[in-house]
Amino acid sequence: NAGVTQTPKFRVLKTGQSMTLLCAQDMNHEYMYWYRQDPGMGLRLIHYSVGEGTTAKGEVPDGYNVSRLKKQNFLLGLESAAPSQTSVYFCASSYSSTRTASGGRPYEQYFGPGTRLTVT
Amino acid sequence: DAKTTQPTSMDCAEGRAANLPCNHSTISGNEYVYWYRQIHSQGPQYIIHGLKNNETNEMASLIITEDRKSSTLILPHATLRDTAVYYCISGPPTGNQFYFGTGTSLTVIP
Numbered sequence: 001n002a003g004v005t006q007t008p009k010f011r012v013l014k015t016g017q018s019m020t021l022l023c024a025q026d027m028n029h030e031y032m033y034w035y036r037q038d039p040g041m042g043l044r045l046i047h048y049s050v051g052e053g054t055t056a057k058g059e060v061p062d063g064y065n066v067s068r069l070k071k072q073n074f075l076l077g078l079e080s081a082a083p084s085q086t087s088v089y090f091c092a093s094s095y096s097s098t099r100t101a102s103g104g105r106p107y108e109q110y111f112g113p114g115t116r117l118t119v120t
Numbered sequence: 121d122a123k124t125t126q127p128t129s130m131d132c133a134e135g136r137a138a139n140l141p142c143n144h145s146t147i148s149g150n151e152y153v154y155w156y157r158q159i160h161s162q163g164p165q166y167i168i169h170g171l172k173n174n175e176t177n178e179m180a181s182l183i184i185t186e187d188r189k190s191s192t193l194i195l196p197h198a199t200l201r202d203t204a205v206y207y208c209i210s211g212p213p214t215g216n217q218f219y220f221g222t223g224t225s226l227t228v229i230p
Contacts, residue, residue, distance in 0.1 A: 004163075031216070042207060042220035043164065048214070057220065090163050106214060107154055109140025 002026055004112035006091050012118045014083045021076040021115050023091030030096035032074035033058075033065060033109065036087040043090060049074055050096065081119045089115045125207045129225040132202075138195040140224050142208030145152075145189040151211055152183060154218070155193045157204040164207065164220070167193070198228045 007022040023032065030051050035043040035058075045058030049068040063085060065077045074093075078085060092109040125143045132138040147162060152171050156164040167184045168175055170191070175182045181194040193201055207223040 035220075040222070042222045044219065044220070048216060056216075058217070088161070092163065107152065107169055107211070108166040109156075109164075109218070111165070113216075114161065114163060 003016075004093055004110050006089075006090055006112040008114050008115060009113065010116045012120065014076075014120055015082060017081050018079050019081065019115075021089055021091075023074045023076070023093075023112060024072055025074075025091075025093040025110070026072065027093060027110065028071070029093035030071070031094045031109075032068065032092075033092040034064070034074065035041065035075045035090045035092065036060065036085075037090060037114075038087050046089075048112045063067070063078075080086070081117075085117065086119045087117060089117060123210050123219050123221045124160070124210050124221055126206075126224045129221070129227070131227050131229055132195075132198045134200060134228050136229050137148065138193075138198040138202065138226060138228070140193040140195075140206050140208075140226065141190065142193070143190045144208070144210040147188055147210045150213070152213055153182065153188075153191050154209040154211065155180070155182065156207045156209065156220070157202075158223070159201075159204040161201055167206075198226075200228050200230065202226065 004025045008118045033048040034046040037043045044060045047066040052071045055066045067075045091112040094109045154169040155167040158164040172180045184191045205223040205225050207220045
């Protein structure tokens with residue numbers, strides 16, 4: 001089990017460039033999340049997904065788009081990167097609240113190692 | 121507005137109990153209290169959660185006041201590996217909208 005993996009680990013972009021961050025999980029989790037963490041700050045939720053083909057906005061969604069075409073993958077896109085998007089991006093996944101038969105624990109999120117993005 | 125408030129930093133001697141407080145005075149009836157920790161620059165890790173009863177697991181204990189407006193995470197015998205930022209979160213059981221805040225930076229001193 002690889003758990004939650006993120007690609008790439010590091011990236012430097014110029015202002016205005018675009019890129020996609022990939023998150024993959026092999027735990028068959030229904031829920032997936034994208035967070036950002038700025039220096040000295042806690043994590044802030046960007047977008048999340050409660051299932052394949054479904055996404056929702058979190059606390060700081062502006063400037064980002066997401067897609068969940070496959071259950072195991074959650075993509076985060078930056079269409080036109082800005083220096084304010086310099087941050088560490090964490091992906092997480094969890095079981096859904098409806099998996100009570102198998103002890104679904106949606107509050108127990110499993111995090112990836114993070115992607116360090118710098119926009120110059 | 122922050123949903124929880126925690127001290128910015130704390131120190132604890134190795135081998136002693138670390139008691140990390142959290143205020144969540146606006147917590148609603150169906151919201152739980154969750155604790156996560158983040159070691160260095162890794163992704164956060166779930167520790168424990170509770171609704172109104174005290175809880176214990178292999179990592180820690182959680183004491184929630186009767187009015188549910190505050191709680192304390194207890195690491196019974198802190199080790200150097202417990203040095204981390206600890207986040208107290210209040211939220212629904214679905215876990216969809218976690219607000220991590222800035223947490224408490226715990227330093228375990230040899």
